Amino acid sequence: MLNAVYHPIYSALPLPANHRFPIHKYRLLHDALLAQGVLQPERLHQPVPLSLDQVTQVHCPDYVQRFAQGTLDRKAQRRLGFPWSPPLVARTLTACGGTLRAAELALEHGIACHLSGGYHHAHRDFGSGFCVFNDLVLAARLLLQRQAVSRVLIFDCDVHQGDGSAALCQDDPDIITCSLHCERNFPARKARSHVDVPLENDLDDAAYLATLDTVLPWLLNLYQPDLVIYDAGVDVHQDDALGYLSLSDHGLYQRDHAVLSACQQRGIPVAAVIGGGYAKDHADLVPRHSQLFFAARDLLSQR
Template identity: 55%
Template sequence: MIPLVFHPIYSQLALPYRHRFPIQKYQAIRDALQQQGVPDSWFFQPEALDPRQLTHVFDADYLQQLCSGSLDVKAMRRIGFPWSQQLIRRTLTAAGGTVLTAQLALQYGKAINLTGGYHHAFADFGSGFCMLNDLYLAALAMLRAPGIDRVLVFDCDVHQGDGTAKLAQGDNRIVTVSLHGEKNFPHRKQISDMDFPLPKGTEDQAYLDTLDTALTLAINLYRPDAVIYDAGVDVHIDDDLGHLHLSTQGVYQRDKLVFDTCAEKSLPIAAVIGGGYQRDIAALTQVHLQLFNAAGVGSPSDRLP
C-alpha cells in the first residue's frame, strides 16, 4: 500500500471568478485515482493543525492575525487569497495533511499528499498562495521520529522554495535543495543549502541531467535519513506560470528518478503535488498524475490482496 492523504476541503474554497489558483485540481486528482481503481483504503484523511501549537515555528502575532482575519490588506494581497474562515480551515488541514504524509512515509516507505508544497510561507508572513510552510512543519515532524537525524527537502517546483530555505537556515538537520526557474517568482531569492536555477525554456534532458546531479550530490554530501519531495508540475511546457519546457513524459521521468533513487538508498519519501497552474483542470490533472504513476500507485504489484 502507498498511503495517499486527502481531504475534500482541499478543493472547497470559494474564489473570485478567473482567480489564478486552480482550486478544483485536488478533487479532480482524487476522482481520477478512484477511477483508476485505487482503493479507498489507501486514502487517509488529515485533521487540521491547532494554530496554538505552531508558535514555536511561526510568529505568534502573524498566526493570530492570520486566523482572525486581521492581517492588513497589503499582507493579504501578498498572499493572493481573499480572507475567509474557510481559507484558514483549509490551510490548517492542508498543512496537517503534509505532516501526516511525512509520518506515513516513515511507516510505509513512501506516501503522497494530494496538496502541499506551500513553500513561500515564512515565519511571519505569507506569500504566493502560501500561508503556513507545510514542508518545514513536515520536516520537523520527521525529526521527532527515532532514527531520523537529518531530512532533505528536495523542491522541484518551478518557483524557488524561498520560505523553506529561510526557515531552515541555521538548522543543519534540515537540508534544502531547490531546482527552479531562474527568472521566475520570487524575484528575491533566498539561499538554500543547494540551489539550481534553470534558464527559461529548459527541456527534458537538460532538466533531468541537472536533477540527477542535484539529488546525487545532496544525498552523498548530507546523508539524509528521509526526504520530502515537492513535485510541482509548473515546470510543464503548458503551464501558465512556469516558463520551463518539460513534457508530460519528462515530468514522469523526473518523479520516477526521485522515487527510484530514494528506494535504492532506502530513504523514506513524503511527496506533495506542489504547484501547477494550467487553467484546463483536466489537462493539469493528467500532469499531476505522473507523480502517482511514478510512485507505483495503482499498479498491480503494489495492491493489497
C-alpha cells in the same frame, strides 16, 4: 500499494471568479486517480488539521494569530494572494496536517503522496504566492521534535524557488533545503537554500533530467537524510501558465520516478506533495499531477 493523503476541503475554498489558484485540481485529481485504481479507498488517509500551537513551532505567533482571526493588514493579505475566509483557515491547517500525515506514512511504508502541499513561499512572519503556512518545514520540524527523524531533506522541484523553506531553515542543520527552479521567475528576490540549482528558461526533458541526475545522488550521499520531503510541482510543464520550463508529461513521470527511486534505492523514506501547477482549465492539470502517482505506484509494485 500506494498510501496517499487527501481531504475534500482542499477544493472547497470559495474564490472569486477567474482567480488564478487552481482550486478544483485537488478534487479532479483525486477522482481521476481513484477511478483508475491508482488510489485505493483503504489506502487513502484523511489528515487532521494542525493546531495553531503546532504552527507556531515554525511561524511567528503574531502572524499565526492574525491569520487565524482574519486580522492581517491589507498588504499582508494581498501578498498571500487569497481573500481571507474561515474556510481558508480550515483548508490551510488541514493541508499542513496532510503533509505531516504523508511524512508519517512515508516513515512507515517507504513512499507516500499528498494530494496537496508544497506551500514553500510561506516565511516565518508572512505568507506569499498562495502559501500561508509552510507545510514542508512544519512536517520536518514536528517530526524532528518527536525524534522520529534526525535529518530531513526538503527537495523542491517546483518551478518557483522555495524561498520560504530556504529562509526558515537557513540556520537549521537538521533540515536541508534544495531547490531546482527557473531562475527568471517568481520570487524576484531569491532566498538562499542550502543548495540552489537555478535553471535556464525553456529547459527540456533531457536537460532537466541530466541536471537532476547530477544533483540528487550527490545530495543524498552528502547529507544522508532519514526522510525526504519532495515537492513535485508540475509548473515546470511546457504548458504551465506560470512556469517557463519545457517539460512534457513523460518528462514529469521520469523526474518523479527518478526522485522516488533514488530515495527508495537508499532506503530513505520519501513523502511527496503535488506542489504548484497552473492552468485556466483545472482539468488540464490532472494528467500532469498524475505522473507522480503513476511513478510511485510503479516503484511500489516492483518492490
